[in-house]
Amino acid sequence: MARTYPKDQVLRMYRSMYLIRRFEERCAQAYGQGKINGFCHLYIGQEAVAAGVTEALHPTDYILSAYRDHGYALTRGADPGMVLAELFGRATGYSKGKGGSMHIYDIEHHVLGGYGIVGGQIPLAAGTAFASRYRNEDRITVCYFGEAAANQGSFHETLNMAGKWKLPVIFLCENNRYGMGTAMDRVSAVPEVHRRAVAYKIRGEPVDGRDILQVYEAVKDCAAHCRAGKGPVLLEANTYRYRGHSMSDAATYRSKEEVEAERKADPIPKLRAWALGGKVAGEADFDGIEAEVKATVDAAVRFADASPEPAVEEVWTDHLVEPGERDVPPRERVHGVKVEWPSHPSGQELRVTWELEPHTRVDEGEPTPGLRRRA
Amino acid sequence: MAEIAWREALNQALAEEMERDANVFLMGEEVARYDGAYKVSQGLLARFGSARVVDAPISELGFAGLGVGAAMVGLRPVIEMMTWNFAILAMDQIVNNAAKVRQMSGGQLRCPIVFRGPNGAGGRLAAQHSQALEANYAHFPGLKVVAPSTPADAKGLLKASIRDDNPVIFLEAELLYGVKGEVAAGEHLLPLGKADLKRRGPDCTLITWSRAYHAVEEAAARLEAEGIRVDLLDLRTLKPLDEQSILASVQRTNRAVVVEEGWSFCGVGAQVVDLIQSQAFDFLDAPVGRVTGLDVNRSYAAVLERAAEVNADRVVAAVKKAMYREEG
Numbered sequence: 001m002a003r004t005y006p007k008d009q010v011l012r013m014y015r016s017m018y019l020i021r022r023f024e025e026r027c028a029q030a031y032g033q034g035k036i037n038g039f040c041h042l043y044i045g046q047e048a049v050a051a052g053v054t055e056a057l058h059p060t061d062y063i064l065s066a067y068r069d070h071g072y073a074l075t076r077g078a079d080p081g082m083v084l085a086e087l088f089g090r091a092t093g094y095s096k097g098k099g100g101s102m103h104i105y106d107i108e109h110h111v112l113g114g115y116g117i118v119g120g121q122i123p124l125a126a127g128t129a130f131a132s133r134y135r136n137e138d139r140i141t142v143c144y145f146g147e148a149a150a151n152q153g154s155f156h157e158t159l160n161m162a163g164k165w166k167l168p169v170i171f172l173c174e175n176n177r178y179g180m181g182t183a184m185d186r187v188s189a190v191p192e193v194h195r196r197a198v199a200y201k202i203r204g205e206p207v208d209g210r211d212i213l214q215v216y217e218a219v220k221d222c223a224a225h226c227r228a229g230k231g232p233v234l235l236e237a238n239t240y241r242y243r244g245h246s247m248s249d250a251a252t253y254r255s256k257e258e259v260e261a262e263r264k265a266d267p268i269p270k271l272r273a274w275a276l277g278g279k280v281a282g283e284a285d286f287d288g289i290e291a292e293v294k295a296t297v298d299a300a301v302r303f304a305d306a307s308p309e310p311a312v313e314e315v316w317t318d319h320l321v322e323p324g325e326r327d328v329p330p331r332e333r334v335h336g337v338k339v340e341w342p343s344h345p346s347g348q349e350l351r352v353t354w355e356l357e358p359h360t361r362v363d364e365g366e367p368t369p370g371l372r373r374r375a
Numbered sequence: 376m377a378e379i380a381w382r383e384a385l386n387q388a389l390a391e392e393m394e395r396d397a398n399v400f401l402m403g404e405e406v407a408r409y410d411g412a413y414k415v416s417q418g419l420l421a422r423f424g425s426a427r428v429v430d431a432p433i434s435e436l437g438f439a440g441l442g443v444g445a446a447m448v449g450l451r452p453v454i455e456m457m458t459w460n461f462a463i464l465a466m467d468q469i470v471n472n473a474a475k476v477r478q479m480s481g482g483q484l485r486c487p488i489v490f491r492g493p494n495g496a497g498g499r500l501a502a503q504h505s506q507a508l509e510a511n512y513a514h515f516p517g518l519k520v521v522a523p524s525t526p527a528d529a530k531g532l533l534k535a536s537i538r539d540d541n542p543v544i545f546l547e548a549e550l551l552y553g554v555k556g557e558v559a560a561g562e563h564l565l566p567l568g569k570a571d572l573k574r575r576g577p578d579c580t581l582i583t584w585s586r587a588y589h590a591v592e593e594a595a596a597r598l599e600a601e602g603i604r605v606d607l608l609d610l611r612t613l614k615p616l617d618e619q620s621i622l623a624s625v626q627r628t629n630r631a632v633v634v635e636e637g638w639s640f641c642g643v644g645a646q647v648v649d650l651i652q653s654q655a656f657d658f659l660d661a662p663v664g665r666v667t668g669l670d671v672n673r674s675y676a677a678v679l680e681r682a683a684e685v686n687a688d689r690v691v692a693a694v695k696k697a698m699y700r701e702e703g
Binding site: 319 | 395396397398399400407424425426427429430431432434436437438439440441442443444445446447448449450451452467468471472476477478479480481482483484485516517519540541
């Protein structure tokens with residue numbers, strides 16, 4: 001870590017990780033109290049990835065993820081009370097309580113969802129990246145997924161299209177070594193996911209996901225690659241989750257020794273130690289952040305606890321769009337604040353200049369009278 | 376007015392909507408340089424360019440999902456499935472993403488996408504290429520399902536489907552692409568969710584959609600020659616179902632026969648029958664009849680395929696049964 005970082009940036013990254021850590025610990029507690037039900041997948045141990053990626057991105061870049069998704073939204077500026085309210089199934093949640101833990105959406109901050117089907121978000125990322133190129137935007141997409149999702153067909157189909165069409169997406173594989181209870185190398189011919197990039201002729205590389213500064217530098221570089229139109233990147237962040245796959249996982253497939261060893265590389269104290277050692281910041285700065293985060297999370301719990309459940313009539317809403325219906329931003333609905341909602345050129349204003357396939361028709365004459373149907 | 380083929384009507388709809396709205400793009404196998412496997416997208420690549428008419432690899436799940444993602448951020452994709460048989464590979468993206476992102480996000484997102492392509496039998500194509508699959512999509516909340524029968528309905532409904540902000544399953548038919556019909560000149564839009572009463576008569580209500588309409592129309596003409604006059608209700612949209620039109624017709628005729636190309640078990644026709652028996656029971660003078668494709672996988676041999684199909688003979692017999700008349 002020979003680079004220098006301004007103090008405010010280092011503290012911002014620390015706070016981002018620390019917020020996730022404290023939030024997730026409270027989620028575990030709330031689950032035990034029966035306030036969160038169903039599935040709850042905690043991000044504890046992996047914080048450096050979400051926080052490092054967000055630090056390297058523009059606020060308007062899109063992110064998509066799987067179901068271990070509370071942390072990404074928090075790093076992007078989502079209201080922690082509203083995220084927790086969503087986990088508690090309350091009307092004040094980002095999705096009015098209709099999504100829950102696996103479906104955290106904060107469109108204001110371009111967080112396009114958590115998804116419950118493994119690998120289901122990967123083709124969506126090709127679509128959001130396609131839209132960015134179509135509109136000639138300086139915007140990339142980051143698609144988070146676990147290493148086990150790289151065995152789904154959706155992964156292969158998507159990387160092929162993204163590679164061929166040079167779509168601006170960082171396929172960010174968080175390799176925490178276990179797909180639920182199955183170690184990746186037990187079920188994969190090529191367990192190191194980044195090595196698969198060569199099959200799609202795209203850039204692929206690993207990064208130490210337990211070191212936020214390395215994640216930050218790697219994503220900055222990958223993002224520049226994407227913005228320059230050079231195509232997608234498959235970035236494999238090696239990381240570890242200290243808890244089980246979900247709240248109901250006893251995690252008998254890993255040894256206590258392994259978990260203890262991984263905890264020694266905890267990204268949060270690692271950054272603190274680095275900053276203190278390099279005199280980038282002092283103990284008081286970190287203590288201050290920790291106190292503020294504790295207060296923030298406490299307030300989030302109070303907010304979620306006090307929030308009502310949705311009205312039962314809401315069972316019928318938000319399935320189909322009615323003509324003239326306006327999408328109400330969550331923070332406007334819940335807190336009455338005016339928010340900047342994503343907008344795009346209208347279909348009458350937009351000029352599409354992208355040539356996805358540069359050559360025009362091979363033959364300029366009559367179309368070949370070919371098969372009427374394809375087998 | 377002009378008489379044009381189904382494929383031409385779809386081509387006009389696509390070209391007009393793409394001209395009107397630059398957010399609309401078409402993606403699918405063979406849609407660009409091949410002009411479409413069934414020539415529906417003829418000329419569109421030359422007119423709109425390779426970013427708006429995109430030849431996809433054979434990756435139905437992948438490009439269906441790409442379409443959903445693009446729709447989530449405000450583009451208006453038209454994703455062509457070469458046949459709905461192949462779209463089975465894309466089911467996860469259609470039913471778990473397109474149909475659900477609005478609800479999972481609590482209304483923060485909409486998904487203005489159209490999935491379109493030929494549904495049902497293509498003629499001598501055997502089991503894997505001959506399936507009528509509308510019931511699968513109609514089953515899931517969060518999708519609209521449209522199944523026109525004539526070129527005019529196809530054009531008006533495809534334009535409306537592209538302008539609809541919801542995911543629409545748009546079901547065509549290979550054996551209809553060459554069928555001609557009158558299509559009005561100028562801007563021609565039809566509302567989703569409205570059936571079309573194509574014939575009026577007091578004796579029986581015939582309810583149908585898509586390609587089966589043509590067999591039903593043939594049956595209706597034969598019945599008319601025998602003095603039996605039917606209401607012929609072409610649903611045009613399966614989801615949302617035009618319940619009002621169905622019930623209004625049955626209240627007039629007191630008899631109903633539902634005709635569909637697809638399999639009987641859990642077919643959309645079963646839903647229509649349930650609606651009629653539960654909400655128009657007191658108006659019925661006979662049980663509601665159904666004519667469907669046989670509940671078998673479709674064979675290649677001509678005699679076996681014919682045996683499994685809906686045809687005008689079977690529809691005529693069903694109407695007479697509903698009227699308690701002997702066949703003859």
